Amino acid sequence: MLAFTLRRAIQAIGVMIAVGIISFSMFRFAGDPVNQMVGMDTSGAERAAIRKSLGLDDPVIVQFGRYVGNAAQFKFGVSYQFRLPVANLLMERMPATLELAVVATIFAMVSGILMGVYSALRRDSWLTHVFQAVSLIGISLPTFLIGVLMIYLFSVTLGWLPSFGRGDVVHIGWWTTGLLTLSGLKALIMPSITLGLFQMTLIMRLVRTEMLEVMRTDYIRFARARGLTTRAIHFGHALRNTLVPVITVAGLQFGSVIAFAIITETVFQWPGMGLLFVQAVQNVDIPIMAAYLMMVSLIFVTINLVVDILYTIVDPRLRSTVSRAH
Amino acid sequence: MTEPVLSVRNLQVEFASRRGTLRAIDGVSFDIAKGEVLGVVGESGAGKSVTGLSVIGLIDPPGRISGGEIRLSGLRIDNLQPEEMRRVRGKRIGMIFQDPLTSLNPLYKIGDQIVETIRTHLNLSAQAARRRAIDLLAEVGIPAPEKRIDGYPHEFSGGMRQRVVIALAICAEPELIIADEPTTALDVSVQAQIISLIKRLGRDHGTAVMLVTHDMGVIAEASDRVAVMYAGRVAEIGPVQDVVRNPLHPYAKGLMGAIPTLAGEEKRLVQIPGSMPRLSAIPRGCSFNPRCASAFDRCRVDRPEPLPRGTQSVACHLYDSVPAESAA
Numbered sequence: 033m034l035a036f037t038l039r040r041a042i043q044a045i046g047v048m049i050a051v052g053i054i055s056f057s058m059f060r061f062a063g064d065p066v067n068q069m070v071g072m073d074t075s076g077a078e079r080a081a082i083r084k085s086l087g088l089d090d091p092v093i094v095q096f097g098r099y100v101g102n103a104a105q106f107k108f109g110v111s112y113q114f115r116l117p118v119a120n121l122l123m124e125r126m127p128a129t130l131e132l133a134v135v136a137t138i139f140a141m142v143s144g145i146l147m148g149v150y151s152a153l154r155r156d157s158w159l160t161h162v163f164q165a166v167s168l169i170g171i172s173l174p175t176f177l178i179g180v181l182m183i184y185l186f187s188v189t190l191g192w193l194p195s196f197g198r199g200d201v202v203h204i205g206w207w208t209t210g211l212l213t214l215s216g217l218k219a220l221i222m223p224s225i226t227l228g229l230f231q232m233t234l235i236m237r238l239v240r241t242e243m244l245e246v247m248r249t250d251y252i253r254f255a256r257a258r259g260l261t262t263r264a265i266h267f268g269h270a271l272r273n274t275l276v277p278v279i280t281v282a283g284l285q286f287g288s289v290i291a292f293a294i295i296t297e298t299v300f301q302w303p304g305m306g307l308l309f310v311q312a313v314q315n316v317d318i319p320i321m322a323a324y325l326m327m328v329s330l331i332f333v334t335i336n337l338v339v340d341i342l343y344t345i346v347d348p349r350l351r352s353t354v355s356r357a358h
Numbered sequence: 359m360t361e362p363v364l365s366v367r368n369l370q371v372e373f374a375s376r377r378g379t380l381r382a383i384d385g386v387s388f389d390i391a392k393g394e395v396l397g398v399v400g401e402s403g404a405g406k407s408v409t410g411l412s413v414i415g416l417i418d419p420p421g422r423i424s425g426g427e428i429r430l431s432g433l434r435i436d437n438l439q440p441e442e443m444r445r446v447r448g449k450r451i452g453m454i455f456q457d458p459l460t461s462l463n464p465l466y467k468i469g470d471q472i473v474e475t476i477r478t479h480l481n482l483s484a485q486a487a488r489r490r491a492i493d494l495l496a497e498v499g500i501p502a503p504e505k506r507i508d509g510y511p512h513e514f515s516g517g518m519r520q521r522v523v524i525a526l527a528i529c530a531e532p533e534l535i536i537a538d539e540p541t542t543a544l545d546v547s548v549q550a551q552i553i554s555l556i557k558r559l560g561r562d563h564g565t566a567v568m569l570v571t572h573d574m575g576v577i578a579e580a581s582d583r584v585a586v587m588y589a590g591r592v593a594e595i596g597p598v599q600d601v602v603r604n605p606l607h608p609y610a611k612g613l614m615g616a617i618p619t620l621a622g623e624e625k626r627l628v629q630i631p632g633s634m635p636r637l638s639a640i641p642r643g644c645s646f647n648p649r650c651a652s653a654f655d656r657c658r659v660d661r662p663e664p665l666p667r668g669t670q671s672v673a674c675h676l677y678d679s680v681p682a683e684s685a686a
Contacts (some may be wrong), residue, residue: 250460256416257455258475258526259448268474269463276465348510349464 040340044333051288051329055322056099106180108323118323122305126327127208128198129297129304133289135220136228140289141282143231148239152247153266163236166270170233175292179226179299186222194219196301226294231285238281242274276347283339287332289338359580360431362389363533363566364413369436370425371412371590373637378638382408383419384590387664390534390566395557397581397598398570399613400636405590410536412436413568414451415443431533449479452527452565454556456521456539459606462511468495468522469507472529479530493527498555517548521555528559537559538570553580574617578602585608589645590633596670606672608650644675652676 066079066088074082083089087098102108108118147167151160170178187195199215201208210216246252247270255265294306301307305324312320344350371383383405390396398406411417413428415435428436435446447453472491476482478560482490488507495503498521511519520540527535537556541549557580560567569581577584585595586607594607605611615628618667626639632649635641641648647657654675662673 176526250455250457251463253416254453254455254461254523255463256525257414257447257453258478259446259530260474260478261444264474264478269466272465273463347465348467349512 036344037337037341040337044337047333048326050327052100052103053096053193054327056096057320058325059318084165101298103323103326105319106268108326109319111312111320112317113312114317118319121308121320122323123206125303125308128210128302129290129293129306131209132220132223132227132296132304133286133293136224137231137282137289139224139229140166140231140235140285142210144235145239145278147232148236149243149266149271149274152240152243153238154324167236168336170229171237175226175230176299178229179222179296182222182226183299193222198303213337216234223296223300223302226299227289227293230292231282231289234285235282238278239274242277243270246270272346279341279342279346283335283342285350287328287335290331291328360392362391363394364388364390365429365569366409366413366426367429369409369412369423369428369546371408371417371421374420374422377638379524380638381640382590383412385426386442386587386590386592387426388585388592388595390568392533392566393416393560393564394583395560395567395569395581397577397584398568398587399572399574399577399584400587401572403634403637404587406572406587407538410538410568410570413534414447414453414536416447416453433525445479446477448532449530450532450534452530452532452535454520454523454535457543458516458523459543461523462519464511467508467510468514469509472507472522472526474524476529483649490524490529494529495522497559498522498525499551500525516544516621517551520544520548521550524552524555524559526547527637528563528565528577531563532565534566534568536568536570539572540569541573541576542571549576551578556580574602574613586613589640590637591645591673592671593646593665593674594670594672595664596668596672600669606667606670606677607646607674608676609646610651610672644673 040259059082066082066086087095090098106119108122109114111118111121114121147163150157151163183195186193194215197219198210199211199219200212201216202212210220252265252270253268260269290305293302293304294309296302297304297306298310305327307322308320311317312324366389367387369383369386370381373380373382386405388396388410394656398409400406406549408417408421408463412423413435415438417423423436426436427434430446435443454649462468466474468493469488472494473487474483476487476490477484480487492503495507498606500506500518500521506514511522517666524540535556540556541552546553553576556567556569559565567581569577571577583596584598584601586593586601586605586609588609594605594610601610602614605614609630612628612630616630618627631650635645635648641658641661642661644650644653644657644662647653650657654656656675660675662675662678664671664673665677667677
């Protein structure tokens with residue numbers, strides 16, 4: 033188990049180094065950074081001095097080493113537009129994005145699993161057909177369109193929910209949360225549904241297919257032959273076996289929820305990392321773009337690692353093959 | 359004579375399909391007494407497993423019992439409400455399936471699966487159920503049961519898993535065990551152990567056993583009586599020695615002729631020509647007539663009913679004394 037975790041951790045570090053190379057090379061492809069920092073009338077000698085002071089004339093490998101070393105300490109340089117350390121900007125925006133992503137994922141998991149289980153067990157009920165239709169909409173309509181439609185309905189027409197922003201937030205240490213105020217909660221509803229809808233339909237369809245599959249297995253037939261109650265069979269045996277692949281998908285999806293939050297955050301002007309990134313792209317603010325890339329990759333890789341470990345906890349077969357293999 | 363544990367009368371099972379209704383079981387009748395092992399033998403598709411599943415009430419739609427009755431110790435069970443039938447399953451009828459590798463839920467410890475079943479049917483505390491589970495595992499021959507009870511299914515070999523499955527089937531002291539091809543998926547050496555285990559458990563607990571298999575060797579070894587099934591009907595039923603030594607039905611003769619003997623001289627095994635008809639194309643009259651060497655006109659028109667003949671009962675016109683045409 034330990035060896036397995038360690039091996040996966042080393043792989044994760046490898047991935048992060050590769051991402052580091054990409055985000056480092058962004059600086060070099062976007063032109064000479066010195067030009068972006070100084071005015072038109074700076075002399076060649078001054079430019080050379082700046083270049084030397086910033087270490088830009090060192091060999092590339094040395095520069096890369098320095099970049100990775102700094103990134104490992106969460107030093108991503110200074111934003112061109114805000115003139116503030118990128119790390120501070122990201123940290124300030126992160127709670128909003130994480131809160132949105134977590135709420136959206138919980139929404140997607142809970143409703144996706146419930147709908148999936150229901151539509152697997154009651155295949156011909158009218159509610160199942162409604163769920164199927166909703167999931168078709170969720171999978172085919174683009175996120176921004178759903179967001180805009182919801183704003184039109186609930187904010188513009190009905191006036192029930194705020195159309196943008198995070199509402200009032202409460203500071204807990206460096207973390208800011210909108211979960212403790214009414215306006216914060218209201219502001220969270222539409223963005224999290226918009227963000228979670230695609231995952232919800234994905235999870236619902238996955239749960240439904242897996243559950244139908246599991247219900248046909250021999251151990252479910254044997255469980256019925258043992259006279260277990262329908263409830264124990266459905267929720268004790270079938271659901272747990274269904275959830276093994278669902279955990280993987282939902283876990284991996286959490287990374288893309290954070291990444292896709294870019295669109296939702298733009299639609300709802302949600303003050304998170306995604307909005308920061310979009311603004312950075314518009315202003316060619318390379319340090320923010322590079323740092324965002326690194327942060328999202330780090331989250332992705334960490335989630336992958338956690339999912340792999342979770343997987344072995346849920347499925348005992350993996351536990352022993354893993355420990356036997358090492 | 360005491361009442362049989364299981365009494366099946368004129369059972370009919372139908373499957374609704376796009377091409378109309380297919381009759382998988384057509385007029386099957388048999389009894390199993392307390393402590394008796396009835397072997398049910400026949401080719402794939404003869405209706406052996408469907409018979410077993412209809413007794414325990416687990417035929418999946420679109421299949422359904424369309425006629426006849428099934429009694430368990432006198433109580434009619436083929437028309438029980440689903441919840442009443444659930445209480446019968448596992449409690450009064452235990453079932454063993456073919457593949458022990460897939461019969462157990464891979465995510466639960468075997469002890470938890472046994473305790474769960476015990477507590478579903480018997481009013482026992484968790485500790486008492488666990489003690490009972492350990493006793494059961496010991497009884498079915500799992501070494502070090504107090505340790506193995508916390509193992510997961512994948513940590514057991516096929517034979518050991520089938521023992522666990524048997525422990526699960528008997529954990530509430532059922533009156534009847536239905537064993538559907540319990541040894542087919544196992545090594546030959548393990549087969550013998552499992553068969554003698556099932557036989558011993560049936561004897562020790564006075565349990566009636568319905569042993570479904572296509573393996574005549576298993577039948578000869580384990581059962582007291584044997585029912586030979588063909589195309590959804592019982593062709594012949596009787597004490598195992600009589601049916602094996604002196605089969606009456608031409609199909610049963612063919613089956614016995616296909617068993618290799620160790621002692622006999624090397625000669626080609628007798629093969630029954632053709633194959634069993636599909637459910638959608640069962641011939642008129644006796645369903646065996648196209649493959650039967652002794653078939654005569656009446657076989658192609660009249661369906662033979664089971665007739666007692668000595669200790670056996672056979673559904674064949676050759677043994678029907680009423681018509682004048684004597685045996686060919």
